[in-house]
Amino acid sequence: MRLNAGIAARLLVAACVLAGGISLIGTHSTEAQTMPPRPQSLGSYWITYYWFAPESWFTAKKMIGPGLKVAYREDFLYSARGISMQGTGTGDDGVLLHWRSGAGPWVNKEGAETKTAASGFTNGSPYSRPGGCVWWAIDAAGAPIPTTTDNKRPTFANDDGTWQNPPPTNPAAYTVVCNRAAVALGQPDDLNFRGYPDTFGIGVGTNVTPWRSIATDRSVIPKGTTIYIEALKDTPSKGCFSADDTGGAIIGKHIDVLIPPDKTLKLPAKGELTLVPKGVDCPPPVALAPGPLGNLNLSYLIPAGEKTASAAKSAAPGLKNQNLQEDFLYGTNGVVARSVGVTRKGKTIVALGGGWWVNAAGTKTMQRADGTWSKGAPVWRDGGWRTKRGRPTYKKPNGTWSAGVGVRYRKYQDRFGYSKKGEFVPWKTVTAPKATAPLGTLLALDMLPSAPCIVVNRVADTLPAATVHVVVPVGTDPASLPTLSPATVLAATAGTATGCP
Structure with missing residues (x-):
């Protein structure tokens, strides 16, 4: 079953239709994952680091900066190691402070202007804000x-x-x-005068976390993007970061990594970045090297087909203005049972869950871990028509009833949605356990000549090891399909959506 389309990890009810009958397999959102776009290399980036500056690192006299009511050390506020550069700092009083606003370039140790650029500063490292x-x-x-x-x-x-x-x-x-x-102008000086352009505020300006957040140029890496940095894989982040922050000094192929305030850290100044799409684990799964993978057990996802349905039509909850045949939706060979179905018009729909199964007497029945059912085999979902004795029945297009006249109607709890483009493509998409083949793996299955290149676009660790679950066309006879095949990992073809040629 799956939640609404806004949630990347959706619940899935997978149906494995074999010669011995129907087996309904319930999986959880953490066990089934649909393949998003592949991780994308962004190339080499300049990497700098920032931190919540601790006032204890600084030695200047205290002053009250604009926007503050308490005095803090001047270099804590205005130096390139302080809040104006780092964005956030912690005062000796334990209060978090943040830089709020301020125009103008930095100055270097000689007092010359130095501006941010894509590969550093235009005139050497900054020392302080102007105006002191x-x-x-x-x-x-x-x-x-x-x-x-x-x-x-x-x-x-x-x-x-x-x-x-x-x-x-x-x-x-x-x-x-x-x-x-x-x-x-030849006038006396005032040692208390300051002309800094910057203002400050109490608290954290942006919700950021050390070893998790990075500041980026949002025109290059948008807010919320997950980034993997191989050069930082041995840090507490394991190389995984979120683009939570930004800054005027971050331009182009430059990122600023939030770290704890530790002067002893030796960290790289450059690194290769990988964009990790939503739904992909970080660190990204290690791709299997092209070559033989050994034998894999084969099972099949055969979508339900409305063309073989025999019930009258009813509304399909979740599909606006869509009436579909009831047994196509709710029968034991329907969309809920198989998770996927194809309408008479060729639209692929998926079950989003919500209901339960009932037996021939109309009593709720649940599948046990060993595949048996608590109250006998299911025949229908929880809603629909019931006879006087409470048995499920449905009306046929000719006006007759499947199991006696219906006298009472119950509302269905299941809902449906349209599948994503490319999500269930016969002979081209397959589900596998993550340990067998990570998302995006391309396979050739020798015993399936109809599938010269098939992509692992879903992972489900409820599947047995060394097993793949292949999407095949509506109406395919499972008895005609192999249950074991040698498999080969294929190299991806550049310029294609899945990597298959």
């Missing part, structure tokens, strides 16, 4: 030179009275200036 204090050249009397151009190197005041990022040569030839505009 700088080292400023002084004259012989120790006064700042208003007209000097040697006045850009950024700095932060430490608690001990020292200043960060001093000039590498002759630091005595400089002083610290904070109100640059005033000093350039």
